[in-house]
Amino acid sequence: MSLSQPGFGARLAEAYRAYGQLCVGIDPHPGLLTAWGLNDDAAGLREFGRRIITAAAGRAAAVKPQVAFFESCGLGGMAALADIIAEAKQAGLLVIADAKRGDIGSTMAAYAEAWLNPQNDFGADALTVSPYLGFGSLAPAVEAAQRYRGGLFVLALTSNPEGQQVQLARREQEVAPGASSASTVAGHIASQVQQINTARPAPDGAAVGETAVGETALGDIGLVVGATTAPLASSSGIDLTAGRPALLAPGYGAQGATAAQLRSGFGSAWPQVLVNSSRAILEQGPEVADLIRAIEASQAELR
Numbered sequence: 001m002s003l004s005q006p007g008f009g010a011r012l013a014e015a016y017r018a019y020g021q022l023c024v025g026i027d028p029h030p031g032l033l034t035a036w037g038l039n040d041d042a043a044g045l046r047e048f049g050r051r052i053i054t055a056a057a058g059r060a061a062a063v064k065p066q067v068a069f070f071e072s073c074g075l076g077g078m079a080a081l082a083d084i085i086a087e088a089k090q091a092g093l094l095v096i097a098d099a100k101r102g103d104i105g106s107t108m109a110a111y112a113e114a115w116l117n118p119q120n121d122f123g124a125d126a127l128t129v130s131p132y133l134g135f136g137s138l139a140p141a142v143e144a145a146q147r148y149r150g151g152l153f154v155l156a157l158t159s160n161p162e163g164q165q166v167q168l169a170r171r172e173q174e175v176a177p178g179a180s181s182a183s184t185v186a187g188h189i190a191s192q193v194q195q196i197n198t199a200r201p202a203p204d205g206a207a208v209g210e211t212a213v214g215e216t217a218l219g220d221i222g223l224v225v226g227a228t229t230a231p232l233a234s235s236s237g238i239d240l241t242a243g244r245p246a247l248l249a250p251g252y253g254a255q256g257a258t259a260a261q262l263r264s265g266f267g268s269a270w271p272q273v274l275v276n277s278s279r280a281i282l283e284q285g286p287e288v289a290d291l292i293r294a295i296e297a298s299q300a301e302l303r
């Protein structure tokens, strides 16, 4: 990666234009590996990833390796992940490392180096991060994203129903001296992301989020909003269009959300959405031709 390349939001917007709004998950569940005739070891994970990359390259905007499945295979699994990230980038796919990292700021800086520095083994285009140690704890990751022209997807309204206990909880905020109003935790996260995308200066003087591509400029700092939970956003007072964050939407397919639900759930924010599909596509493997058919069928539904 060249540090003179456009920011993540601009690269993602360009990928939408070229390939549509689908992200193919690389989730090597043990059961899927068995169904594909592969072992749950480094060689099996590598082959699994390579077939998905071959099918997705030139047909999808991005791939999203689910880091947990590689971690669970130990050192060999992580070595396979490093190879898969490098090969996907080489194939022209944007890579979102789904590691959901979150810690106190000083530790967060190390996570961000590991996952966003293109010189490192796991250097991806973007990383999923958790703001639940406080949004401010993510500041070193935001700085790393700016430094490396990378992106973040901050968990806001996740696709699992249990997430709502925390994410839709109301918090008091002071709107003027002595006056307060209640907003949801997810709404607070979305507004913090908006502020970064619209106000924070990037190192070269350009503002993050000002990397406009056509009509679909996207902020470099995005949000995770489930395909299953997006309809809750507007009723919870969350403006997903503010600051035009990229919106990573898992939940399509295996978790039950349909293309029609995605479009109506996201409404005017739909052009910002990157739809993830993992099992619904992977279950059509192991043949690359069948994976391609599944990717093209999803693309057709989403168009």
Ligand SMILES: O=c1ccn([C@@H]2O[C@H](COP(=O)(O)O)[C@@H](O)[C@H]2O)c(=O)[nH]1
Residues within 6 Å of the ligand: 025, 027, 066, 098, 157, 158, 159, 160, 224, 225, 226, 250, 251, 252, 253, 254, 255, 276, 277, 278, 279, 280
């Ligand atoms: O809110 C979230 C955040 C992340 N995920 C991840 O996305 C995929 C979904 O896989 P499917 O097989 O398409 O259901 C998986 O890696 C999750 O860990 C999510 O589902 N929801």
